[in-house]
Amino acid sequence: MKKTYLIIISALVLASCGGGGKQSVDEVIENGNLEAIKQKREELSLQHDALGADIKKLNNAVKKLDTTKNYVLVTAFTAKDTLFNHYIELQGNVSTKENIVINAEYSGALQQVVVKEGQSVHKGQVLARIDEGGLGAQLAQLKAQETLAKTTYERQKRLWEQNIGSEMQYLQAQTQYESNKSAVSQLESQLSKATVVAPFSGTIEEIISEQGTNVAMGTPIMRIVSLNNMYIETEVPEKYLPSIKKGTNVIAEFPVIGEKVETDVRQVSNYINPSNRSFKIEVGVPNKNGMIKPNLTAKVIINDYTSEKAFLIPQSVISENAEGNQYVYIASNIADNGEAEVHQAVIQTGKTQGNLVEVVKGINAGDYIIKEGARSVQEGQKVKILKK
DSSP states (O other): OHHHHHHHHHHHHHHHHTSTTOOOHHHHHHHTOHHHHHHHHHHHHTOTTOOHHHHHHHHHHHHHHOGGGGOEEEOEEEOOEEEEEEEEEEEEEEEESOEEEEEOSSOEEEEEEOOOTTOEEOTTOEEEEEOOTTHHHHHHHHHHHHHHHHHHHHHHHHHHHTTOSOHHHHHHHHHHHHHHHHHHHHHHHHHHTTEEEOSSSEEEEEEOSOTTOEEOTTOEEEEEEOSSSEEEEEEEEGGGGGGOOTTOEEEEEETTTTEEEEEEEEEEOSOOBTTTTEEEEEEEEOOTTSOOOTTOEEEEEEEEEEEEEEEEEEGGGOEEOTTSOEEEEEEESOOTTSEEEEEEEEEEEEEEETTEEEEEESOOTTOEEEOTTTTTOOTTOEEEESOO
């Protein structure tokens, strides 16, 4: 029995040594040659009676020496400050201050309409006339009486200044002249309402009451529209109140006509709507080619924030720890072959635009921020950067 045990032990020793004068496992490991260790491990793995402890030793040695296989492959980019404009997008409709229906201010027959639909007119131009019912003749009579009263008053005034005549005669002449003058002014004002004139320069959009129609005060006669004083009115959430002021830059887009114009906020409301917690703004719209029409749908893009030196990073590289702090991984100790160490950098973020986030604290210019592979690394881990 003893002889049998000796034979088995001898066989095991020979196997562990590789036989034939080969180096032992410990000797191979001690030499520190990675290729020799791998070869020894391969030799032992082919022997059915190889010792598990020896294989384990060799595996540990390979793992210790062959560190490159544990590197996580990542990509990184350099943090650079850049100009950052943040925008908010809102919807609105185009309006104009000069889009009105002209109503009759005098009752009578619409005697004459002197313009046509689509015609351009200038401010003060006569558009239509309403039968004034004899007011013109009355005005002529009153003007004659005014002229006589004026002559009488001037004569009495000269006499009174020469101490000729009574004061009563002078005062009566003055009163009569002023009364006639006031009557003429009133009748002229009334008669002017029988003539319809353009309140501003624009285009006759619609003739509502045709010539010959009897109209009363307030009857719509025609619509006049001007495309020169266009604006967009839209509602803005109250959280943007501190950053939107008169003069804030705006880009107005009109998808239907494929046009875009640069403008600014020309009026900000002082009233917050309690139902939706918003305030109104008015944006002026230049309309050089006349393509922008009232009630046209518009997209209002407002530049509510600008930073001349902002750090922008993709949202995908940002993680959050158990305390709720946001962080990124930064590569340090970068070797020429791309090998590096990664470390967490807790950051504070600002505005977001699309897929980019502004970092206001936590990174510096020149930092290498891990991009692809950012979710696979840990603090202090060795990585290999594929590109920077």
